[in-house]
Amino acid sequence: MNIARVCLLSPPFSVLSYSLPGYLPEEAWQKGMRAAVPLGRGLRAGVILGFEAPASPEGPGAPAAPGAGAPARTFTLKSLIWPLEKTPLLSEEYLELATQMALRHTSTPGRILGAVLPAGLRTVKARLRFFGEGKPREMTPSSLASLPENELALLGRLWAEGGAEVCRAGQSPLDAEECRLAVDPPWPVRPAAKAQIALLEYLFEQGAVTRRKLAEDLGEGAARTLALLSGRGLVTVRPVDESLACDTLPAFSGEKPRPSPEEDMPFPFAGLPAEQPSRPGVKNGLPFILTPQQRSVMEPLLAAARSGRAETHLLFGITGSGKTAVYLELARDVLARGRSVLLLAPEVALALKLRDEAARALPGVRRYLYHGYQSPAAREAAFRDLASSPFPRSSSHVPPAPVLVTGTRSALFLPLSDIGLIVLDEEHDSSFKQDEGFVYQAKEVAWYRAGREKALLLLGSATPDVKSYYASVRGAVPLHVLTERTGGGELPDVRLVRMLPGGAQAHLLAEESVEALRRVVERGEQAVILLNRRGYAPQMYCLGCNAAAKCPHCDIGLAYHKGRERLLCHYCGYAVPFPSPCAGCGGMHFLPMGEGTERLEEHLASVLPPGTGVLRLDRDSTRRPGRMEEILRAFARKEAQVLVGTQMLSKGHHFPDVTLAVVADADLGLNLPDYRAAERTFQLLVQSAGRSGRGEKAGCVIIQTRNPAHYCWEFVRTADYAGFFERELALRQRRQYPPFTRLALIRISHATEDARGAESVAFVGGLLRAEGKNRGLTVLGPAPAPLPLLKGRRRYHCLIKGQDWQEMRSLFAAVRGAAEKCGLRIKLDLDPVNML
Numbered sequence: 001m002n003i004a005r006v007c008l009l010s011p012p013f014s015v016l017s018y019s020l021p022g023y024l025p026e027e028a029w030q031k032g033m034r035a036a037v038p039l040g041r042g043l044r045a046g047v048i049l050g051f052e053a054p055a056s057p058e059g060p061g062a063p064a065a066p067g068a069g070a071p072a073r074t075f076t077l078k079s080l081i082w083p084l085e086k087t088p089l090l091s092e093e094y095l096e097l098a099t100q101m102a103l104r105h106t107s108t109p110g111r112i113l114g115a116v117l118p119a120g121l122r123t124v125k126a127r128l129r130f131f132g133e134g135k136p137r138e139m140t141p142s143s144l145a146s147l148p149e150n151e152l153a154l155l156g157r158l159w160a161e162g163g164a165e166v167c168r169a170g171q172s173p174l175d176a177e178e179c180r181l182a183v184d185p186p187w188p189v190r191p192a193a194k195a196q197i198a199l200l201e202y203l204f205e206q207g208a209v210t211r212r213k214l215a216e217d218l219g220e221g222a223a224r225t226l227a228l229l230s231g232r233g234l235v236t237v238r239p240v241d242e243s244l245a246c247d248t249l250p251a252f253s254g255e256k257p258r259p260s261p262e263e264d265m266p267f268p269f270a271g272l273p274a275e276q277p278s279r280p281g282v283k284n285g286l287p288f289i290l291t292p293q294q295r296s297v298m299e300p301l302l303a304a305a306r307s308g309r310a311e312t313h314l315l316f317g318i319t320g321s322g323k324t325a326v327y328l329e330l331a332r333d334v335l336a337r338g339r340s341v342l343l344l345a346p347e348v349a350l351a352l353k354l355r356d357e358a359a360r361a362l363p364g365v366r367r368y369l370y371h372g373y374q375s376p377a378a379r380e381a382a383f384r385d386l387a388s389s390p391f392p393r394s395s396s397h398v399p400p401a402p403v404l405v406t407g408t409r410s411a412l413f414l415p416l417s418d419i420g421l422i423v424l425d426e427e428h429d430s431s432f433k434q435d436e437g438f439v440y441q442a443k444e445v446a447w448y449r450a451g452r453e454k455a456l457l458l459l460g461s462a463t464p465d466v467k468s469y470y471a472s473v474r475g476a477v478p479l480h481v482l483t484e485r486t487g488g489g490e491l492p493d494v495r496l497v498r499m500l501p502g503g504a505q506a507h508l509l510a511e512e513s514v515e516a517l518r519r520v521v522e523r524g525e526q527a528v529i530l531l532n533r534r535g536y537a538p539q540m541y542c543l544g545c546n547a548a549a550k551c552p553h554c555d556i557g558l559a560y561h562k563g564r565e566r567l568l569c570h571y572c573g574y575a576v577p578f579p580s581p582c583a584g585c586g587g588m589h590f591l592p593m594g595e596g597t598e599r600l601e602e603h604l605a606s607v608l609p610p611g612t613g614v615l616r617l618d619r620d621s622t623r624r625p626g627r628m629e630e631i632l633r634a635f636a637r638k639e640a641q642v643l644v645g646t647q648m649l650s651k652g653h654h655f656p657d658v659t660l661a662v663v664a665d666a667d668l669g670l671n672l673p674d675y676r677a678a679e680r681t682f683q684l685l686v687q688s689a690g691r692s693g694r695g696e697k698a699g700c701v702i703i704q705t706r707n708p709a710h711y712c713w714e715f716v717r718t719a720d721y722a723g724f725f726e727r728e729l730a731l732r733q734r735r736q737y738p739p740f741t742r743l744a745l746i747r748i749s750h751a752t753e754d755a756r757g758a759e760s761v762a763f764v765g766g767l768l769r770a771e772g773k774n775r776g777l778t779v780l781g782p783a784p785a786p787l788p789l790l791k792g793r794r795r796y797h798c799l800i801k802g803q804d805w806q807e808m809r810s811l812f813a814a815v816r817g818a819a820e821k822c823g824l825r826i827k828l829d830l831d832p833v834n835m836l
């Protein structure tokens with residue numbers, strides 16, 4: 001057993017075999033451990049998947065990845081260089097998760113791990129310190145790789161005897177400090193200060209980055225610019241805040257975290273008899289007693305959580321019905337039984353809200369926060385912390401204390417052990433699907449993990465995914481319903497306002513809506529306005545050439561962002577400064593067409609009573625880390641009376657003083673070429689309506705539409721989910737869409753310069769249809785995608801319908817090679833969320 005199979009954590013992500021070097025004892029290498037391995041001329045980080053005897057069927061030195069054409073010749077294997085940790089980072093269970101995900105996604109474990117591990121854990125950057133005689137000796141993996149054999153033997157002995165430690169990379173000031181924007185655009189810099197503008201734009205896109213990453217991406221010169229900008233207060237540079245990762249424990253220090261005073265006390269649940277009923281109320285951190293309805297759903301859910309079986313349940317509770325309290329009471333029970341809990345929200349702001357409520361309701365629990373907007377260091381700290389739990393280092397067999405993790409979809413890949421409950425709040429939200437890189441559906445991963453851990457998976461929503469609800473109706477997923485708002489409040493009154501077709505209306509807001517807004521402001525109440533289009537104007541029309549400015553790579557109109565003084569492509573990020581002469585005619589006369597959130601905000605200032613505070617919540621206004629929470633908090637504190645925003649504001653937030661919600665352009669999503677267009681619109685509108693009238697005062701909702709006859713509105717008006725569901729289901733059955741069939745999208749594209757591209761696509765289309773027929777699949781297309789030109793590539797879609805995911809994967813595998821040989825890019829998206 002002295003050959004290690006290692007998956008690489010960076011491209012090509014393959015699984016390779018390496019021999020074990022003589023200078024370390026065999027026991028130094030363990031399954032699940034990260035190791036530095038040679039590849040080509042450099043070193044890479046990999047994870048040891050397992051060991052095998054020499055002369056494996058593939059032949060030594062051969063890639064162990066399937067289908068890589070193993071050569072029969074024997075040649076000497078390269079050997080592993082050095083472990084990157086002393087005890088394995090990943091458990092056997094975790095490797096199994098990665099392997100299963102790889103199988104499901106026709107990928108490799110390395111690619112999966114490369115996508116889900118925090119960035120710092122994917123590199124070989126590490127420093128090893130050896131304590132021999134004299135001064136400790138510091139080495140990097142690459143300096144080790146070039147040492148002579150006798151010195152390696154010496155260090156290997158030290159390592160084996162425990163005379164060595166791994167320091168994390170990140171202790172150099174380059175990694176220890178991160179930079180972020182201190183102010184929103186427009187920035188007070190001269191237009192000629194190109195380097196400064198580039199750096200500010202870069203930080204705007206990236207959020208918080210370490211000095212090292214900044215230097216890597218922008219070059220060494222960036223350090224000077226950075227000093228300049230931080231001197232002027234436009235950028236802040238501060239120590240990486242690792243303590244963000246863990247709510248209750250001090251920052252990760254390289255060893256197991258030291259308990260805080262609070263943690264020194266016995267774990268609050270350890271001594272509780274399991275049968276003791278949890279009495280919700282003030283004493284337990286909830287400021288109220290559960291309502292009878294909440295209690296009635298608690299009972300079966302508790303039973304499910306305690307059953308020791310893997311179960312999936314759906315909690316369908318209208319907006320404001322108190323679903324969160326149900327999650328937290330369940331969590332309390334599961335934690336008391338010594339098992340861990342994952343509470344997931346589709347977005348960071350909602351995850352933070354859940355975190356706060358959990359902190360209040362469950363004090364004294366080991367809590368972690370994990371989401372994509374944390375700094376890599378904070379994510380790494382959380383990951384390492386949790387990974388070290390399942391491997392007790394001492395002989396004492398104290399089981400690891402259960403933890404409560406709140407976060408977004410990526411938290412599903414934390415190395416938690418013994419999970420008893422996974423909650424997906426707002427389960428209908430499309431953000432649970434990761435669309436880029438490693439494409440996965442959080443629901444599927446959650447279902448897999450709950451299955452392995454024998455845990456309860458609870459899906460919660462006021463507007464469940466049609467598929468989830470269908471599963472409940474069919475009896476596959478038990479359904480629990482909350483029909484009343486906790487405060488006894490009524491659902492808001494919903495009114496439709498007809499808008500004139502086309503641009504016939506001077507402004508996006510109808511007079512009726514403006515009137516209603518004024519009244520709300522005068523009464524000292526609050527309003528939210530939903531407009532799912534960011535920027536100032538979606539198009540900038542040049543009066544010289546009578547055409548709108550377009551992205552040269554995507555053939556899509558460039559949106560005007562006034563604050564950033566840019567025309568931007570929302571699909572590829574292409575940006576040009578504005579105002580600047582038209583690329584076509586050199587003219588300087590432009591007309592902004594249409595209205596985005598930025599322009600709406602501006603317009604409101606002119607129609608609302610002077611001094612009315614207006615805030616804006618969209619991707620542009622929330623780029624700076626922490627800014628979204630600032631805006632939400634300011635609005636909750638009533639520092640502004642009106643909040644304008646994109647779909648971000650439709651979700652989950654609880655503003656008791658909001659009595660009016662205006663949906664400025666309700667048709668936006670309806671006309672998308674997506675079978676779920678109506679479902680999405682319904683969900684968005686019911687959720688937005690749900691922001692209104694959550695407190696004591698009754699609420700009102702105004703929906704502006706050009707298409708008042710659409711069937712969707714009647715159901716939105718009465719918040720009639722069941723009615724909508726039936727209508728939608730009948731439609732889907734007729735058209736053979738999910739849940740009556742399984743759907744996959746094969747995305748094919750070629751570079752615009754490729755003259756034979758269209759021909760190749762047609763050829764692959766023929767293959768797909770033939771292969772599809774053999775597998776009993778319906779293949780539609782390939783047809784030009786709804787966005788036919790993006791980022792300089794022509795795009796085509798092929799829709800696959802069938803009953804079996806495995807057949808779809810096998811169809812894809814059958815044509816992939818041929819397509820790639822023609823120079824096409826081809827991708828499989830099972831159950832696609834983005835149909836553009």
Ligand code: ADP
Nearest residue numbers: 288289290291319320321322323324325486654
């Ligand atoms: P949902 O997620 O179902 O829309 P929330 O969980 O946000 O609703 O709850 C809405 C509000 O009701 C919150 O402010 C919450 O604290 C409060 N709440 C929940 N349960 C109760 C209860 N039993 N009694 C009083 N208030 C409650």
Ligand code: ZN
Nearest residue numbers: 551554569572
């Ligand atoms: Zn573009």
